[in-house]
Amino acid sequence: MSTATSLRPPTRAPGARLTSTVLAMAVLLFGLLLGPVAGQAHAVDVRLLQRDLAGLSYLPLSGIDGSYGPQTKDSVRHFQRDNGLAVDGDAGTNTMAALIAKVKQVQAKAGSSADGDYGPGTIGAVRTYQGSHRLDVDGIAGPQTMGAMNIDRITSSGPGTGTGTNSETQLLQRNLTGLGYLAAGGVDGVYGPATKNAVLSFQSDNDLEVDGIAGPQTKAALTAKVKQVQAKANTPADGDYGTATTDAVRAYQSSHSLEVDGIAGPRTMASMGIARELGGGTPGGESGGTPTVPPLDGSVRDKIVQAARSQLGVHEWGNNCNPYGPCEAWCALFASWAWRQAGVNFSTAFSGDFYYYGRNHGTLHSGLSNPQPGDAIVFGTGPQSTSTSVHVGLIEKAYADGTVDTIEGNSSDQVIRHHFSPAARGAYAIISPAGS
Template sequence: MPTTTLRAPGQAGGARAAALVLALAAVLAGLLLGPTAGQAHAATDVRLLQRDLAGLSYAPLSGVDGVYGSRTTESVRHFQRDNGLDADGDAGPATLSALTAKVQQVQSKAGTPADGDYATATLNAVRTYQSAHGLDADGIAGPLTMGAMNIDRITSSGTGTSADTKLLQRNLAGLGYLAANGVDGIYGPATKDAVLSFQSDNALSVDGIAGPQTDAALSAKVQQVQSKAGTPADGDYGTATLNAVRTYQSAHGLDADGIAGPVTMASMGIARELGGGSPGARAAARPPSPRCPAAPGTRSSRPPAPSSACTSGAPTATRTARARRGARCSPAGPGGRPGSASAPPSAATSTTTDATTARCTAV
């Protein structure tokens, strides 16, 4: 007798319903959680992204493979840090817009259509530009090429963090290079101009980028101010330093605004400009003013100046008195009148006493 398999009624329909429910759940989860990294990158022209990154020297040309892997992610982070963007490695709309704009700047300077795609035509145009400007003609718009094109490669502090930018701005503002209300954590044009001014004053590469050398020089200058103001030299021109500098300024009769500008730094004996020296050093280097020969019986530590300098520098009344004394000591002329040097002296006048000679010598 044949056997039959008993099936619960509606079992097959129930399995299909369960699968449908799971599919709907996945769709809902995607809507709520957003696209996955793979889906997001699939929506991006990865090769275009990689060409632009490679053209600006953030990635090697060999990295243009269409795969959004760890190397591309790190290249994106590097670009984001240099341009004040959230360094998450994800080429979102803000990052893509900034990258395209930078490529278009390079293309415009190189004289090729600014389509935002660093492809073969752009490589060739940049090579031509580099050859004409004595640069390595590799077609890549690296730091030197962008510098020659006067394009800002870095528009942030290079760290990508607002806290570091604010420290930079506090120090620039404390030394009078930036307005106090410019401490906003954004590396914008005002901050760049302040960095340029500081670099120019301190014999640094004037590129507007607060790199390691600029940061070190700025921190050292702030520490000098802090030491003179009697506050811990931590290199951060914060509230404590502002207050300490105000106290110093008040004690030295300066405008007590807490800013170590040129006048305050000069008072502290700190060279604001490299090689400028302090006011005291400049005064010491100034040559001494000429002095007249010392009177008999006195000593002078300075060499005597020419007689013309003494004569021209003497007041009128003094010169007149000297002339009168000189007239009394000059040989007498005819009739005993003094001052007629052309007449030969008589025997009476030539036999002067030692006292008279002494008086005349001392004049």
């Protein structure tokens, strides 16, 4: 008779059990140190991550819910693409370090405690910064606010956002230069800060997403605008603002009594009947309403100040619609309107034109010296384009300490008064009206 054999698991020696326990603990500790793998619950403070993403406009404020869901992952991917990180949607060590560092840059510029947490204190500080820099006051450090802070939002490489040299980038730069958004020396094939800022300006003018990325929509809009210029200048409309287009625009400018530089800037495009800034209205026509002006008396300067004061509190409506001209950025429309009320024959939608007016009429001040009521004060770095000449106001009163009161249109979407030191606020020119 055969004997049945019972099969039992082999008995482990005490030393083997101890080794197994130690290995299990080591694996657990290693996992805690490394954090969870992608797709699992994150060890990061998810609400901190979301506050920072929302503060930099990668995530809506409503997305701060403590849940690392699809919306948060997509926002992380967007931030990673912009900052040259591995695009996996996982907020690992490198991504969190880059995000916190970017928030600290914003906090430092806004005068807030640089702790890397975009909380209510930072939102309040950014709102204050935006209010003092004529930006939309929402407390969010989006592309325009970060641009004003001189913080590089996009540092990654690749098509449309990178730093590599290529013919596609040179075409983009030729077109931006031809339309006056980029300096002539900027055609170098490198998608650096100057090119990104030029793209931001073009996107803002053309009602596109303002992100500094020359994606398909931005490139299509830019090519279409160049083709409009080429058609008006009677040169082949191939969408490439090359030498032939520059020469054709020079010929057009010469025959229309414009400054001959071959660049289709604001004045040349206005002469061509091409809308440089989208948002409604037609060049040269008011977008709605008629300003109410009381009787004016006194000198030219007195009348300018009286006209400007009478408009304090006037708000825009819709998309930059205003009673002084078409639905577009209207600080220069307002300032030149006030000059015309005093009999000064001058009209423009571009702040840089005040500089050229002063140069042509001999009323351009030396530096920022001797400001007087009724003078125009222009902000930025120079009159070359809308990306360098960004705003204009009218001086209401000048003080012995060098500060001034101004009345400015399109400031926080209205006509409003400011007090400041011209140099400290970034003014580059003061211009008097002729005959004053």
